[in-house]
Structures are given as structure tokens and as C-alpha cells.
Amino acid sequence: MTKITFIQPDGEGQTVEVENGLTVMEAAKLNDVAGIEAECGGACACATCHVYVDKAWREKAGKPSEMEEDMLDFAFDVREESRLSCQIKISDALDGLIVRVPEKQF
Template sequence: MTKITYIAPDGERIETEAQDGSTVMETAIMNGIPGIVAECGGACTCATCHVYVDDAWTETVGGPSMMEEDMLDFAFDVRPQSRLSCQIKVSDKLDGLVVHVPSRQG
């Protein structure tokens, strides 16, 4: 299992185990991570699963696709490390991933 840590806006760290092949958003929903709304269920048609990939992980995770970039236009407080968690596939290379949950979703 791949470990993912979600950091809430108040600094609370929530450590989870993710199934390879799932997404960071699906893992958040399965573990009740506050702040990950995922209104579209992972179809990349909203911005309610917005996260900030921790600086140490941005190169490994990679950047958003063109479609994801378009949806990030609807997110609040977009930063260079912003991603939609529904578009980040879990794999062994992401073991230890850290993402930060924004204070509000789009």
C-alpha cells in the first residue's frame, strides 16, 4: 500500500494508505479527509478536490494536463503546486506523498 499524508489547513496531518491504481481524491473520500468535496466524483469537471502538492513531491507527481489546467481556473488560491487530486494516480512511486488541503474549494 502507498502512504499518502493530507495536511489540513489547520496543520493537522492525516496519514492514509492508498490502493495503487486509485486516485489521491478517491483515497481522500474513502478516508473522510475534510475539505476534499469531489462533487463530480473524479471526472475532472469541477475543482472541489483541489490540493497543493508538497514542494518535495512536485517533480515526482508532475504537472497538470491541459484539461486539468482549465478546471484549476475555477479553484480558489491556485498556486504553482496546485493539482486536482482526482487526476493524481496512486502508484508505488508516490509512497510517502504529502498534499495540503486548501482552506476552501472551488
């Protein structure tokens, strides 16, 4: 099991444990993490699972694909650390991952 911590805009954190092979978005939905809407169900067809990957984890989480970058154009307050959580696959390498939930989703 891999641990992921979701930090809300108010600073409150929620750490969840999930199986490898799922996505960060699926981890959020399975554990009722507030602010991760995932309206498209993980098809990379919306920007409602937007998160900010903690600086220490950006390299391990990888860079967004071209399709993901196109979808991020629809997110609010996009930053260098922005990712769509549906596109981050959970593995042992991400055990301890920290992501921040934006104040607003599209």
C-alpha cells in the same frame, strides 16, 4: 499499499494507506479526509478536489494536463503546486506523498 498524508489548513495531518491505481481524490474520499469534496466524482469537471502538492513531491506527481489546468481556473488560491487530486494516480513512486488541503474549495 501507498501512504499519503493530507495536511489541513490548521496544520493537522492525516496519513492514509491506499492501493495503487486509485487517485489521491479516491484515497481522500475513502478515508473521510475533510476538505476534499469531489463533487464531480473524479471526472475532472470541477475544482472541489484541489490540493497543493508538497514541493518535494511535485516532480513525481507530475504536471497538470491542459484539461486539468482549465479546471484549476475555477479553484480558489491557485498556486504553482496546485493539482486536482482526481488527476493524481497513486503508485509506488508516490509512497509518502504529502498534499495540503486548501482553506476553501469552490
